[in-house]
Amino acid sequence: MKKFPVLLFLIFLMVKGFAQTGKIQEMDSITVSATIVPVKAAQTGRSITTVSAEEIKKIPAQTIDELLRYLPGVEVQARGPKGSQSDILIRGGTFQQVLIIIDGVRVNDPVTGHFNGYFPIATAEIERIEILRGASSALYGSDAVGGVVQIITKTFAGTNENKSGSVTLSLGEYSYLNTDIGLQHKIGKWNLAGGAVVNNSRGIQQRGMRGSFHNYTTSFSAAVKANNNWNLGFRLAYDSRDFGAQNFYTSFTSDSATEKVNTFWSQAQARWRKGKLLWVSSAGYKGTHDNYLFNKMSIANNNISSLIQAQSYLHYTFNTSLGLTAGMQIINKGIKSNDRGNHRLTQMGFYTILNSELNKHFTLHPALRVEYDSKENLNFLPQLNASLHFSKIQLRGAVGRTIRDADFTERYNNYAKLLVTGGRIGNPDLYAETAWTYELGVDFMPVNHLKISGTVFQRNQSKMIDYVPTPYSEMPNQHNLSPTGSYALALNISSVTNSGWELFVQWKRNFSQNSSLVLQAGATGLNSKLPDGSTPGLYLSNHANFLGNLMASIQLKRINLSISALYKKRPSQEATGLNTVLNKNYFLLNTRIGFLITRKMNLFMQVDNVSNTSYTDLLGAQMPGRWIMGGVTFSFF
Secondary structure (H helix, E strand, O other): OOHHHHHHHHHHHHHHHHOOOOOOOOOOOOEEOOOOOOEEHHHOOOEEEEEEHHHHHHOOOOOHHHHHOOOOOEEEEEEEOOOOEEEEEEOOOOHHHEEEEEOOEEOOOOOOHHHOOOOOOOHHHEEEEEEEEOOOHHHHOOOOOOEEEEEEEHHHHOOOOOEEEEEEEEEEOOOEEEEEEEEEEEEOOEEEEEEEEEEEEOOOEOOOOEOOEEEEEEEEEEEEEOOOOEEEEEEEEEEEEEEEOOOOOOOOOOOOOEEEEEEEEEEEEEEEEEOOEEEEEEEEEEEEEEEEEOOOOOOOEEEEEEEEEEEEEEEEEEEOOEEEEEEEEEEEEEEEEOOOEEEEEEEEEEEEEEEEEOOOOEEEEEEEEEEEOOOOOEEEEEEEEEEEEOOOEEEEEEEEEEEEOOOHHHHHOOOOOOOEEEEEEOOOOOOOEEEEEEEEEEEEOOOOOEEEEEEEEEEEEEEEEEEEEEOHHHOOOOOOEEEEEEEEEEEEEEEEEEEEEEEEEEEEEEEEOOEEEEEEEEEEEEEEEOOOOOOOOHHHOOOOOEEEEEEEEEEEOOEEEEEEEEEEEOOOEEEOOOOEEEOOEEEEEEEEEEEEOOOOEEEEEEEEOOOOOOOEOOOOOEOOOOEEEEEEEEEOO
8 A cells, every 4th residue: 555655656756746737627527417518517516527538548448448457446346457447446345336328318328337348439539538527417317326428539539639640569568569640620510539449358267268359449520510590410339359267257166167248239319499498409329238158067158139219308598697508318228038038128207407506606406306117116216416616625515316227137137048957046026226315525726727626425226136045935936946956036134324534635737839747646535334334245336445546747848757556445255266366455556658759759668567567356257467568659640
């Protein structure tokens, strides 16, 4: 734990030294989408982090899930490197309790939250990433319990750039090959963007196999300003992940799994504005084909799922200090599986949000959502965000109720197999998890380009879903179970309280056209308890008790130095059969140094896991040690 605070202190001293000169950048004037309709960050009453496209280019990461793990307050539990598979957590809880959104359309997979880290979009399309921490179900519906990761793209946001484009080629150890190509261009009323990302490697040696991966993402989007009132946009994407998945889900020595997940993604948006009235409608379709083979002697699980969604909202601006948003959303989920069976579920929600500025310092954002979950239960999800902001300091607070509906794995795992002799069994009668979240925070900006934030929060959760050891005689569905088997049944059993604190530092500054400094650093402390004061089981408390994230980039004329660091402290685990342990804590440091050869060509070298730390985020899924790679980026314009 000593390494991360020392590194953070050294960065702080460097920041302090830079503070004497330079151009000021406003930290509280960034427009974000935390209330559906974009508002200034200082007026949301929320804890928010944003990362721009320019900042993303400089971070030593080749995939979006790698990038997220170094952002303040975000815990990414990686099973494999470079986009193979990662679970995303915010403020504790479980990996299903973070909602992923691309341009207002939800990405969360109906089969399992393990697929939520497969972002069906090329990095070249991204305008910015917003991390919204805390309860957000009143705005976005199910799954927005711990927070929201929202990606805003250049075409849908209406970037000011006329054209941009680049290609990056990286080579490294373990036969690693990365290609990242993208292009964005305005042609008349049209704004076009697209790109492709390739990550391939034979992987590190595991038990009798290599953790190889072959991951591809390609996407294309277009937006057109039809006239003074209408803006239209659409996107198509295809994502393929083929990887070694040994011990990703089990701790059995017989596990030599491989998995392939293919995703087709499409979305469309229509935006109409006239005077004080704004109408936005969007729709999306996600089709996923998952093929999981436990070992060569087993029959592969074959899951085909679909996610169909549509939403529409109307926003009316009464005056500069008052606006009202009202909308509805419908979601239909389906699965066809030789393991989970064939099922289809529908959810629907109606919501309203009031954006009110009571005076120049005080804003309130009350919201209410009425949601029908998959069991046709009616859920009322209120939320209230408040902000008291001045020139250098703002106080903020939020309270809200959230829900998370069970996914198809929790409902129907092992449900359609002919014979199951042991393992986790789904439960179709699960209710949605519910929670109340409370938070208070303060943001301090001693100078306009420096922001220091602190937050305390508590989330009281009920009907939490966990797998409970259950004898055969008590299993509700015995049609394909062996009387001698050992089973764990998914049940709504627990009430869990997550409490914690966050401390973040954000520094973004341009000193000249070719010199800049960007720093995002944070520390988060978390504690999960049952009503009797005991610690909940692994599934409900599988998060870091202390998390430190750091991301910094320094540009000095032709040289760019970037670092990303991570420190985790969590409960240790052991799998005696695998002869492996989950260490109580670990520290990671990645570095990248780049040199601008010409205005359009940049050479770089990157080292992941500089200290060659041996670690796993999840028991049995070994992550790589030190990994050296290098490459070149060529800009088209």
